[in-house]
Structure formats: structure tokens, C-alpha cells
Amino acid sequence: MTGHGEKPLVTEVVVDGRTLSYGDVVAVARHGAQVALADGVLPRLARERAVVDDVVDRQIPTYGLTTGLGARSSYALPRTELDAFSVRTVRGRANAVGDPLPTPVVRAALLARVNGLAGGGSGVRPEIVRLLVALLNARVHPVIPEVGSIGASDLCQMAHVGLVVIGEGSAEYGDEVLDGATALRRAGLTPAALGPKDGHVLCSASPLAAGVSALALHEAGALLALAQAVTALTYEGFRANTSPLDARVLALRPAPGQSHAAAGLLALLTDGELTDPRNARRVQDPVSLRCAAQVHGAAYAALDFVDAALAPELNGCGDNPVVLIGAGDDPTGLPDTGVDPQLPFSAGEIVSTGNFHTPALALAFDTLALALTQTAAISAERMRRLLDPAVSGLPANLSPYGPERSGFAPLVKTAQALVAEIRMLAVPVCVDPRQGADAVEDDSTNASLGARRLTTMLGRLRQLLAVEAVAAAQAVDLAAPAALGRGPEFLHRAIRELVPTLTDDRPHGVDVETVSRDILGSDDVRSTLNALAGEAT
Helix, strand or coil: CCCCCCCCCCCEEEEEECCCHHHHHHHHHHHHCEEEEEECCHHHHHHHHHHHHHHHHCCCCCCCECCCHHCCCECCCHHHHHHHHHHHHHHHHHHEEEEEECCHHHHHHHHHHHHHHHHCCCCHHHEEEEEEHHHHHHHHHECCCCECCCCCCCCCHHHHHHHHHHHEEEEEECCCCEEHHHHHCCCCCCCCCCCHHHHHHEEECCHHHHHHHHHHHHHHHHHHHHHHHHHHHHHHHCCCCCCCHCCCHHHHCCCHHHHHHHHHHHHHHHHCCCCCHHCCCCCCCCCCCCCHHHHHHHHHHHHHHHHHHHHHHCCCCCHHHHHHEEECCCCCCCCCCCCCCCCCCCCCCEEEEEECCCCHHHHHHHHHHHHHHHHHHHHHHHHHHCCCCHHCCHHHHHHHHHHHCCCCCCCHHHHHHHHHHHHHCCCCCCCCCCCCCCCCCCCCCHHHHHHHHHHHHHHHHHHHHHHHEEEEEHHHHHHHCCCCHHHHHHHHHHHHHHCCEEEEEEECCHHHHHHHHHHCCCCHHHHHHHHHHCCCC
């Protein structure tokens, strides 16, 4: 897989349109890595731009270049209007509303668009791509409102990037929100003059959905690994039966992902007593413990589905129309885009496409949202089982005083509230009917919304795993096993360094937030647990 594991921190990402990884997106978006274009990119863009200029000069009817857009695609534009039409395209589509998107999301979207342009097909002038790279490297971040995309390209949001490119709109620079012209000037940059097609290119494709989901997929992979570690800690406190993790059992019905999840749990439990099922307290445990590998395995399969849908979106061309050029004597080293190789080097054509449409991506986001909900549901149930002495054999509510104290019982309500929020956000969005442009654009996917809600879901899931982790650490203290598995031992020690054992009733919310932020949110903790589970780092 491209992006389920952590990558070493990098200071520069070289963009070629074909090899951008989720780790690269995280490096640029969250850690401020610089961006550079691969050597072959600008020459190829120049070749494609020559095709655009030739079509304009010959006045060939071409969607969005010499004609209008959407319902106005049959309207032929006068040659003298093409530059102004590009500017009007940006201004007329900058219609997003709501709170500004966070800076890492803006940077991820910019990087995704740069990479999509670098791979070829858009016909944009090379100067535009250089300016987008300069925005990233100078940390000039266009203000993009959070609501405006229905998944038929991120038009109404990416147009806000286009505004800054031409010296309009708003941008954050140096911890200030400035008008676009001032932000560019302070960063030593010059607004671009748009030519034919440039305005459409700045608004086109789905870089916001791709960038947000690259960050989300990276975080989802990390959280699923944390869910495994927290589950292993709960196993230790509950004294769970690990026979359902036996590879021979799983081979009898090889459901997607379950063997991977089971192997990870057993690796985390290595060096403890539970790897031998005879040390379990019960012959058969509740489903939330017994079938954790099946649920987490389904989530791993969902991650693979998103990866398969997202990789071509992040490393492909989502423009419409696209510019195709022949291989000929192309010096760039980039792949041929499909024109007959017998055509001369300068030959090319512009073709209408459906590459902007993202049904597989939106469906994958919905699938992952449902898988995260399943993962959340069993986390809350495991926590409840720990509190029940009839099932766990531990003192009621995990209080050393038993039923005379509330213990962790009120925290169950918080867990259930978190599950409720996660479940609400899991409602599928890809089948919501939409149309626009006088029914010419009569289908769209809501991919951007599907990606954006994942960010909220993942934050809530991390809090929920922290709830389970706090309770599981208390269960381990009460069960007092002779030896813990290496994963649970590390996680228990990390928790106890920040959160003391519960002796009498106290507020738990601050403990949960501490574990969520400082332990489950720690890159060092994540890397260590990945290594203990045998995951790639």
C-alpha cells in the first residue's frame, strides 16, 4: 500500500505527477516540506501549451477553451475574449461559504493540484504551476471556505485559489489574513496573467477531495493501528481468550483483512500470558473482543479500497478537456498520454473527458466511514464489558470500592455520545441526487464532503479509543497479570506516566483528553506501537 504506514520526515517533495505518496502530502501539509518540480515537468507543460495555442489560433471549437462552460458550452467565444473569459471563470466560481479550511488542508489541496498539473493533460501555462509551487514554499495560503463542492470538480472552492493567483481574494501569510495582492507582494511574488483555459484549469479537478482524503487515509491507518493496541490492552485487563486469533481458524474463512489484524494483535500480545488461550478467564468472550480481528480486518480492507480509488486521483489528471500529445522525441521522460506515436512531435489534440467525475472515490469514502463506525462501536462495547463484574470478573465499574463508587460508569455516556456522532457522520453521501447547469451536469458525487467528514470522524474515534484505553489501563491494574504483552505493557506504562490509577471518584474527561492528545496523538508512541505490532514504518 502507498500510505498506511509512517514515512520518515522529509524536507522537500519532488513532484512529477505520478509518484506522490500520502506521506509526501503529510510532509508538505503538516510539516511544511518544500516542493520542487521534477526536471521533465515544465518542458512537457510547454509542449501541451503549444497545442492549446494552436487550437486557439485555428479557432477549433473546444469546450472551455473556445466555448463557454456547462450549459453555455455551445456558445462560441470571440478570440479577443478568451483571456478575459479565464478571469471571469475564476471570479464567477469563487462561491464557497463557511469557515476557512485549516491550513494543512489548503496545503494538501494545493499540492494535489500541482501534482495533477505536473503529470500533464491540462494545457495550463507553465508559469501558473510555478506560481502554485511558490505559494506553497512561501506559505501563502489562499483562504478557502469549507462548503461549496458537490464532487463534480471542486470548482467553487478551488476558484478561491485562482483568485489569489490573479492577485485577488484573500490569503493567510505570516499569521495574517491579507488581500491576495498584498499577500503575494509581501512574499515577493507577482500575480499571474491568465491566458485561454488557465482560469478553468485553476478551478478544475478534485484536488481538495484528494488532498483532504490523503491526510485522512494516512490518519485512518494510524488510528486503526492504535485501535489494535488499545484492544490488546483491553485483552490484558479482561484476560481475553485469543483462540479466535489462531491462524488455522482464520484460514477456514479468509475474510478480508482479518488475518492481518489477528497477526497484529498476537504480535502486540507477545511476551505476555494471553498468547496461550489456556490462560484466558473464559472459554468464549463477548463478540466485541472475540471478533475484533474481523471488524478491524474489514476496516483494513476499507483502507485498501480508498487507496485503490485515491491513488489515481492524486497521481492523475482530472481535467476536462485534456490535452494529448504524442511521445515522438519527447525529452521529458514522462509517460505518453495516448496520441498515435507516429504523429510528429508537435502534434496533439484536445479531447473532452469524464475524468473529473469521482464515483469510486466517493463510494470508497462512504465505505471507510462505515468501517470506522464499526470499529468505534466495538470499542465502546469492550469498554462497557470491562465495567460489568458478571462478565469481566473485575470490581464493578472498575472502582476498587466496587458498587459504592461511580468509578468509570458515567464515562460510558461519553463513549456512547462519541459513537452517536461517528454514526451520524457515517451516513452515505455519494447517492444524494444533485444536478446543475440546466441538467447538463446531471450527476455528481459529493466526494469532497465525503472526505471532509472523515476528518471529524477520525478525531472522535481517537477520543473514543482514549476512553477505552483509560478504562483498560485501570482493568490491568485491577487484574494485575504476572506479565503483559509487549504492546499493552508499553501503552499501559505511557498512560500511567500521565494518568494515575483511579482510587476514588474523580473527573475522567481531562484524563481522556490527555491520553488522546499526548499518547494516541504522539508520533513516537505510534511508531513504537507499529514496530511492536510488526507493521511497516
